[in-house]
Amino acid sequence: MRTALLTILLLATASLPVWASADPEAIAVLDREHLWLKAIATRNAALLGTILAENFVHINYRGEIAYREQELANVVKPKPDAHVTTEQTVDFAGNGTAVVHGLDTVSQRGKMILRLRYTDVYVKLRGRWMALSAQETRIAP
Numbered sequence: 001m002r003t004a005l006l007t008i009l010l011l012a013t014a015s016l017p018v019w020a021s022a023d024p025e026a027i028a029v030l031d032r033e034h035l036w037l038k039a040i041a042t043r044n045a046a047l048l049g050t051i052l053a054e055n056f057v058h059i060n061y062r063g064e065i066a067y068r069e070q071e072l073a074n075v076v077k078p079k080p081d082a083h084v085t086t087e088q089t090v091d092f093a094g095n096g097t098a099v100v101h102g103l104d105t106v107s108q109r110g111k112m113i114l115r116l117r118y119t120d121v122y123v124k125l126r127g128r129w130m131a132l133s134a135q136e137t138r139i140a141p
Helices: 024-041 045-049 068-075
Strands: 002-005 052-059 065-067 081-092 097-108 111-125 128-139
Touching: 024 045, 024 081, 024 097, 024 111, 024 128, 045 068, 052 068, 065 068, 097 128
Parallel strands: 052 128
Antiparallel strands: 002 081, 052 065, 081 097, 097 111, 111 128
């Protein structure tokens, strides 16, 4: 298993930095992470639909399960929170599978309300990294 460690700060509206020395596949996966946050921030179900695989499953920090169609329906609902992801690592398990671990800090009106350790699993389908699974664990502030 090869590992590419990239610690970056991704704001939902920021552009993805270019890391000249980083693995191009790791950059491609993190670009998908960035687009995912952008889709959430802009409530863009069409964009989110290009990121989530048909059989996508999300287990949130409360242990609730949501499938792709639920995620697409929920993303358009207004949410007063902002997400900042840090401490991201990308691990590759063979050809076509990537696992992202990171920290998501959620705030409302500038005040931190939640910190989540997360794992996102991507598979490469038809040449594009697609999110297959996401799981979050709440941690102390």
